[in-house]
Each structure stands twice: as structure tokens, then as C-alpha cells.
Amino acid sequence: MTHSSQRQSLVLAGTVGLLLATVWPAAAQQPAPAQQPAPASQAAPLPPGSPLIGRPDTADAKKLAPVPAPPVAAAADKLPLDKLKAPKGFKVEVYASGMANARSLALGDKGTVFVGSRLLDKVYAIVDKGGKREVKVIASGLYRPNGVAFKNGTLYIAELSQISKIEGIEDKLDNPPKPTVIYSDLPKDEAHGWKYLAIGPDNKLYFGVGQPCNNCIPSDQHGQMRRINLDGSGAEVIAHGIRQSVGFDWHPVAKEIYFTDNSRDWMSEDLPNDELNRMTKVGQHFGSPYCYQGDLPDQEFGWGRKCSEFTPPIALMGPHAAALGMKFYTGSSFPSKYKNQILVARHGSWNKTNKIGGDVVLVNIKKDGSAGPIEPFLTGFLDNNSYVGRPVDVLVMKDGSVLVSDDWNGAVWRVSAGGNARTATAR
Amino acid sequence: MRSLAVGAILAGLAAQAAGAQPLEARLPTCFACHGENGTSQLPEIPSLGAQPAFYTTVQLLMFRDRLRVTEPMNEMAKGLTDAELQKAADTISKLPPPTPVSNTPDAARMDKARALSQQHRCNFCHQANYAGQENVPRLAGQREDYLLKALRGYKDNSRRGYDAQMSEVVYDLKDEDFVELAYFLARQK
Numbered sequence: 001m002t003h004s005s006q007r008q009s010l011v012l013a014g015t016v017g018l019l020l021a022t023v024w025p026a027a028a029q030q031p032a033p034a035q036q037p038a039p040a041s042q043a044a045p046l047p048p049g050s051p052l053i054g055r056p057d058t059a060d061a062k063k064l065a066p067v068p069a070p071p072v073a074a075a076a077d078k079l080p081l082d083k084l085k086a087p088k089g090f091k092v093e094v095y096a097s098g099m100a101n102a103r104s105l106a107l108g109d110k111g112t113v114f115v116g117s118r119l120l121d122k123v124y125a126i127v128d129k130g131g132k133r134e135v136k137v138i139a140s141g142l143y144r145p146n147g148v149a150f151k152n153g154t155l156y157i158a159e160l161s162q163i164s165k166i167e168g169i170e171d172k173l174d175n176p177p178k179p180t181v182i183y184s185d186l187p188k189d190e191a192h193g194w195k196y197l198a199i200g201p202d203n204k205l206y207f208g209v210g211q212p213c214n215n216c217i218p219s220d221q222h223g224q225m226r227r228i229n230l231d232g233s234g235a236e237v238i239a240h241g242i243r244q245s246v247g248f249d250w251h252p253v254a255k256e257i258y259f260t261d262n263s264r265d266w267m268s269e270d271l272p273n274d275e276l277n278r279m280t281k282v283g284q285h286f287g288s289p290y291c292y293q294g295d296l297p298d299q300e301f302g303w304g305r306k307c308s309e310f311t312p313p314i315a316l317m318g319p320h321a322a323a324l325g326m327k328f329y330t331g332s333s334f335p336s337k338y339k340n341q342i343l344v345a346r347h348g349s350w351n352k353t354n355k356i357g358g359d360v361v362l363v364n365i366k367k368d369g370s371a372g373p374i375e376p377f378l379t380g381f382l383d384n385n386s387y388v389g390r391p392v393d394v395l396v397m398k399d400g401s402v403l404v405s406d407d408w409n410g411a412v413w414r415v416s417a418g419g420n421a422r423t424a425t426a427r
Numbered sequence: 428m429r430s431l432a433v434g435a436i437l438a439g440l441a442a443q444a445a446g447a448q449p450l451e452a453r454l455p456t457c458f459a460c461h462g463e464n465g466t467s468q469l470p471e472i473p474s475l476g477a478q479p480a481f482y483t484t485v486q487l488l489m490f491r492d493r494l495r496v497t498e499p500m501n502e503m504a505k506g507l508t509d510a511e512l513q514k515a516a517d518t519i520s521k522l523p524p525p526t527p528v529s530n531t532p533d534a535a536r537m538d539k540a541r542a543l544s545q546q547h548r549c550n551f552c553h554q555a556n557y558a559g560q561e562n563v564p565r566l567a568g569q570r571e572d573y574l575l576k577a578l579r580g581y582k583d584n585s586r587r588g589y590d591a592q593m594s595e596v597v598y599d600l601k602d603e604d605f606v607e608l609a610y611f612l613a614r615q616k
Contacts, residue, residue, distance in 0.1 A: 065552035066592050068481065068562035071488050072509050119589055121494055141493065188584050190594035213598035266548070 066350045067387060069119060073100040073410025080388040080409070084380040089335075089418050092378065095403055096126045096133040097411040104196055104246075104325060105395040105405050105412070106148040106155070110170045113395065114138075114155055115405060115412065118146040118194045123157055125173050126412065138169065138176040146246070147197030147207060151230065158197035158207050161186040163232065182232030187212065187221050192244040192262075196325070201255045204229055208259075210244030215264040215289050215300060223288055225259070225279075241285040241310055242277075247325040247393065252340055254369055256280060260323035260344060261313070263292045265351040272296045274323040275313035276344065276363060276371065284311045315371035321357035322347035325393025328365075331400025334417045341365050345391040345404060348382055358382030360391055360404055378404060378415055446505030450515055453503060457515075465522035466568075473573045474525035482564045483516035485589045495587050524558075527568035528613045540611030543604055547596060557615050562589060571613035578605040 076097050084092045101117040102124065108114065113126040123139040139145065139157065147158025155169045157179055163186075164179035166172075183205075187193070192210025200206055204227040211223045218224070218240075225239040225248075248259035257279045263272040272292035287294065287310035289301045294312025297305065317323035326344040341364050346357035358381035364372035381389040390408040397403060401416035445453055457475075461467050465476015475483070489495040491504035491512065507515070544550055552563045559565035566574065579602070580586025581593040588594060597605075 065560070065563055066590060068485070068589065071485050071589070121492060190581075190584055190588065190591035191598060192595070193591060212594070214595050216598060 064351055064353070067348075069101060069390065069408050070410075071100060071119060073098045073102075074408075079411055080380070080383075083383055083388050084378060084413065086378050086415050091416050091418060093414050093416075095412040095414040096135055097409065098135050099124045099126075099412070100410040101407050102392070102405045102410050102412060103146050103407050104148050104393045105403060106150045106197075107395055107397065108150050108155070108170045109153060111398070112170050112173065113403065113412065114148045114150060114169075116146045116148040116157070118144050118407065121145070123148060123155075125169075127173060136173050138173055139166070139179055142179070144194040146194040149197040149199045149205060151199050151203070154230075156182075156197055156199070156205060156230075158195040160190070160193040160195070161188045163197070163205060163207065163228070165230075182230075183228050183235065185235060187219075189222070194246070196246045196248060198248055199230075200227065200257065201250055202227075204234075206238075206248065206257065208242055208245040210242075211288065214266060215243075215298065217289060217301065236282075238282045239279055239284050239286060241287045241290075243288040247323065247344070249327045249342070251365070251369060252328050252330050256369065258314075258326070258328075258342060260317065260326055261286060261288070262322060262324075263319075264289065264298070265320065267292075267299060268319075269352045270319050273313075273316035273319050274321050274346075276315040276317055276323065276326075276342070277311070278314045278369060285309070286311050286313070314369075315363055315374060317344065317361075317374075318346065318349075318356050320349035320351045322349060323357075324391075325405070327394045327396050327402075329396060329402070331396050331398075331402070333400030334402075338362065343377060343394045343402060345394050347390050347392060347407075348387060355382055355385050355387075358387055358390060360394060378413070381406070381408075445499075445502050450507060450511040454515075454518070456503065466525040467570055467573075471570070471572050471576050473577075474569055475519045476522040476565075476568075477524040477558065478516075478519055478565050479559050479561055479563070480513070480516040480520040481561045482559065483519050484513050485562060487512045487515060489587070489589065524565070524616075525568040525570075527616055528571065532610075532614045536607060537611055537614070540607040543608060544611065547600065549596075549608070552592070557612060566612045567615035569612060571609045574609035574612055575605055578608065 079094055079097060081094060086092050099115055101120045102115045103118050104116045106114040111128055115124040115126065121140050121142050122137050123145050125136045125138045127134045142159050144160040145157050149156040154165050154167045156163060156165050162181050162184040164181045166177055166179050169176060186209060189212030191212045195207045197205060197207050206225065206227045208225045209222050211218055223240060223242055224237050225242055225245065226235055226237050228235045242261050243264060244262045245259045248257055250257050259277050261275040261277055263274050275293060277286055289298050290305040291297050291302060291307040291310050293316055295307050297307055324345050324347050326342050328340055328342055329338040341362055343360055344363055345360050348358035349355045359376055360378040361374050362377045363374050366372050381387060381391055387408055389406045392405045392407050395403040401414055404413045404415065406413060460469055460472050461475045465474055467474040487504050490500040491507055493501055553559050553566050557567035577586060578597060582597045
């Protein structure tokens with residue numbers, strides 16, 4: 001995918017109307033409230049360097065704000081299954097629901113699916129009892145337990161500022177022990193503090209430490225990726241210049257880690273793109289906050305720096321699209337073109353008048369490890385510029401089907417291939 | 428003294444174990460602290476008038492589930508069902524907007540703070556008239572001391588938000604900015 005040739009532009013869309021979508025379980029979609037009148041006097045000049053200089057001052061300027069997820073799960077009969085579309089020959093169904101703020105996914109040795117949360121305090125477990133799925137809460141009272149990973153019977157949980165574990169969890173789902181903390185040398189900043197957690201081929205736990213801001217020079221504790229041993233020892237910083245990564249996985253053959261990174265807000269509606277990166281060695285710097293998307297010097301911190309100093313992304317994932325969880329497809333039931341390609345969940349934008357994302361895309365990965373074209377895989381979460389769902393993470397099951405978590409509905413979707421699955425052209 | 432009144436109320440609360448009462452029985456206690464008509468007279472206790480229902484529901488849920496720990500609110504929200512949380516939020520959203528500070532404001536301070544608010548885009552999420560929307564609270568006419576407390580809480584991570592947006596917003600702000608913003612917002616109608 002080629003990089004955009006657009007250079008930085010401070011022109012925001014400045015079109016009309018408020019964008020609001022209230023989604024509350026069992027509640028009908030509420031209409032946007034009437035436009036509030038602007039205050040009588042806004043004569044004060046903007047301070048020098050304000051990024052709002054040049055913004056069209058229309059009375060109905062759209063106000064962009066993060067789109068809040070409902071704090072309770074959607075009722076099973078209110079799930080938007082009929083809105084979701086997968087390529088021809090694939091089937092979409094509800095895997096499980098009733099998990100408010102369902103986020104990252106991990107698979108236990110006995111088939112239990114563990115689900116973290118970001119806005120709430122819970123870790124869930126989905127148990128498949130002969131096709132009937134049951135949801136349990138196996139940990140609560142945690143602080144943004146977004147990251148979950150599993151190895152040799154042990155569940156690892158990444159909260160905002162600590163990593164913990166529960167051993168032998170699959171045999172104790174109805175009476176789970178409290179997690180034991182294994183690592184807590186982490187900053188406590190809320191902003192971009194929630195973590196993705198995964199275990200590499202080297203048997204180490206990997207996680208990011210996001211930037212505690214929209215855009216700032218990081219301390220030596222932030223804007224990086226770290227790894228630790230499974231007992232919490234041996235922490236090392238392995239990469240810098242990562243604003244916030246909420247998804248990563250290892251190439252099944254080359255074993256290199258690929259990760260998504262969410263780029264900054266409030267530069268423009270169309271720039272910079274979120275990134276898909278590939279780490280080829282320890283110690284690389286991926287650009288934030290000096291350079292975004294490989295070729296866009298930051299308007300504030302890019303002065304005196306060159307983008308060529310940093311490692312560029314291998315693919316652009318859309319501006320503000322919020323590329324999050326991702327997995328290399330390693331199953332055998334999808335058509336062969338999916339093998340060792342990456343499925344990426346795009347949570348969907350808020351810093352953009354016309355939203356993008358709200359889908360799962362397939363990023364083609366070539367034999368040399370670089371990225372080829374990107375095509376839609378599971379779409380429909382974005383409907384008429386409003387969210388009916390928001391995908392967060394992807395998990396490949398032993399039967400080759402793919403699970404997709406959705407923190408808007410508090411549900412997990414399942415996409416499986418039929419006998420005549422064919423690849424479809426982009427929708 | 429107001430604080431003695433609050434103490435008496437809280438003592439009464441403990442005796443009655445608010446956590447076991449239905450919503451209707453708790454509402455008088457809510458209004459005793461937060462004010463019956465949307466405006467709080469008690470230091471650092473927020474006015475609730477005209478707060479967006481989504482925001483209030485989420486905050487009550489956070490108190491109930493101890494995602495935000497601030498007594499007596501955890502006790503006040505204990506055991507309420509999701510439907511009761513929403514009902515409480517709807518009731519609160521219909522209270523009249525709080526009465527803003529009415530003395531003649533220092534025009535220079537107001538101008539500077541207005542520019543600060545525009546620069547940091549407070550008037551985006553909170554809207555141009557600071558009435559809030561969805562998960563974003565109303566700021567117009569809120570108690571000045573409460574606004575200051577909230578901003579400081581986001582800055583030192585002692586106040587947990589639903590998402591982490593405010594934490595990101597205050598990263599670039601200093602305490603003297605909070606003082607000016609609180610002054611300005613408390614005087615917005």
C-alpha cells in the first residue's frame with residue numbers, strides 16, 4: 001500500500017451538525033439533540049501556535065468527541081448480526097454475549113476463551129460445552145484489565161500498571177483464585193495506559209507502555225514496547241517511538257513481531273494514518289512523536305528531525321481508524337490465500353467527521369514479510385456513520401474459525417468458512 | 428455548619444444501610460448533599476442539574492462497581508440495578524441547570540480562560556456552551572471548587588475516568604490553568 005502523498009494540512013472538515021449515537025441496550029437509537037447556540041462573544045484571539053488557527057469558524061462546526069461504549073452488554077436479541085458482512089462462503093454468528101466491554105482475547109489449552117475489559121474491571125471466560133457457550137467472570141476488581149495471554153495452564157493479565165497471573169485457571173473457572181502480581185514497574189498514567197499482552201515464541205510476555213498524552217516527548221518509561229519473563233523478571237525495553245499499540249502477533253515462519261500503532265489525534269481528519277509495523281530487531285524507533293506513518297514529520301516535534309531516522313510502518317491502516325488486535329491466520333479451514341496473512345480489527349475512528357474503520361481487514365503479507373494490499377474481511381460495524389458495534393481483537397481457534405471481540409456490544413463474534421468458501425472482491 | 432449536616436446525614440445513612448434501600452428511598456439523601464434544584468451548596472460536592480443522563484449513569488455504575496472509589500458515593504450506589512442507575516440518571520438530568528456564580532467576573536481572566544478552553548478544545552467535547560453531551564459532563568455553572576478538584580484529580584491520576592480522555596487532555600495543562608478554567612466555567616450559564 002502506498003503512502004499518501006498528502007502533506008500535513010490543518011484544514012479540518014468543518015462541516016455541520018453534531019454526531020451523536022446513543023446505544024443503550026434495549027433502547028432505541030436516540031436522535032441527536034438540537035444544536036446548542038454558540039456563545040455571543042468568541043472574540044479573543046487564539047494563542048500563537050494554536051492548532052485551531054485556520055479552522056473554519058462556522059456556527060455549526062462539528063464537535064468531535066470520543067464515542068463512549070455502553071457500560072453494559074447488549075441483550076442477546078439486540079445484537080446486530082444482520083448488519084455484519086463477511087466474504088462469500090463465510091458465515092458470521094454470535095459466539096457469546098453478555099460480557100460488558102469485551103476486549104482482548106486469549107485461548108486456553110482446553111478451549112476456554114478469555115476476554116479482558118478496558119473500561120470495566122472484569123476478565124471473562126467463555127466455556128464451550130458442546131456448542132453451548134457459557135460466560136463466567138473469573139476476575140474482577142481489576143484496573144483496566146485489557147491484556148490477556150495464556151501459556152501452559154496459566155492466564156496472564158495486564159492491567160493498567162501491573163501484570164499478574166492465575167495458574168491452572170481452566171480447572172478452577174467456577175472458583176478462580178485471585179491473580180498474583182508478577183510485574184508492576186509501570187507508570188500509572190491513564191492516557192493510553194491500557195495494555196495488550198501476548199507471549200512470544202521466546203516464551204516472554206510482551207506489552208506496550210503508551211504515551212501519557214495525545215502527542216508529547218515521552219519519558220524513558222513511555223511510548224515503548226517491553227518484554228519480561230513469565231515470572232516477571234528480566235524486563236527489557238525492545239522498541240521505542242510507539243504511541244500506543246493494542247495488538248501484536250508473530251509471523252508464524254519468520255517469528256518477527258508485527259504490531260499495530262495508533263497515531264496522534266488533532267493534526268487533521270485525514271492524517272496521520274494508524275500503522276502496521278514490523279520489528280526486525282531489538283531497539284528500533286518507530287517515529288512517535290517526531291514522525292508519523294513513516295513520512296509525516298510532526299508539526300510540533302518534527303523540527304530538526306528527519307523521518308528517515310525512524311523505522312517506517314509496512315502498511316497504513318487508515319487515519320484514526322484505531323487498528324487494534326491482530327493475528328496471523330494460521331488455521332486450515334479458510335481458503336489458502338488467508339494462510340499467514342494478518343487479520344486486523346479496526347475499532348473505528350472518533351477524531352474524524354466521516355468515520356472509518358469499524359471492521360476487520362485482511363492485510364496481505366508477502367513472502368519477504370512486507371505488506372501487500374489490504375482488503376475488507378468483516379464489515380458492518382459502522383452503519384450510516386454510527387457504530388452498531390466496534391471490533392477490538394481477533395483470535396484464531398483450533399478449528400480454524402476466527403473470533404472477533406466487540407466492546408460496544410459486549411460480545412464475541414465467530415466467522416467460519418463453509419465448504420465452498422471463496423474469496424470475494426472488496427465490498 | 429454544613430459539614431455537621433453532612434455528618435449527620437451520613438450517620439443516618441449508615442444506620443439505615445443505604446445499600447439495601449430501593450432507589451426512591453435514597454433520593455432524598457442524594458438531594459440533601461447535591462441540592463434539590465440542581466445546585467449544590469456544599470463545598471466540593473458537585474451540582475448535578477442538567478447533567479447528561481449517559482454521563483450520570485456511567486458515573487453511578489462506576490461508584491456501584493467501585494471503579495471509582497469515593498465514599499459516600501460507593502455506599503449510595505451500592506446494590507442498585509442497572510435500570511435503577513439509569514432511572515436515577517434520567518431524574519437527575521431533568522433537574523434545572525446549576526446557578527452560575529453571579530458576581531461581576533474579571534473580564535481579563537474570562538478572556539484568557541476562554542482562549543485556554545478553545546486552545547485545548549474543551550468546547551469540542553463539552554460543547555460551545557459547556558452543556559456537555561453523552562459521556563461528557565456539563566461544566567457550565569458547576570461549582571468552582573469542584574471543577575478544580577476534578578481537574579487536579581485527572582492530573583494526578585487519583586480520579587479515574589470512564590475512558591482515559593481527560594487524563595490525556597490535562598497532560599498539557601498546569602495547575603494555574605485549572606484555576607483559571609474553573610473560574611471561567613463556574614460563571615458560564
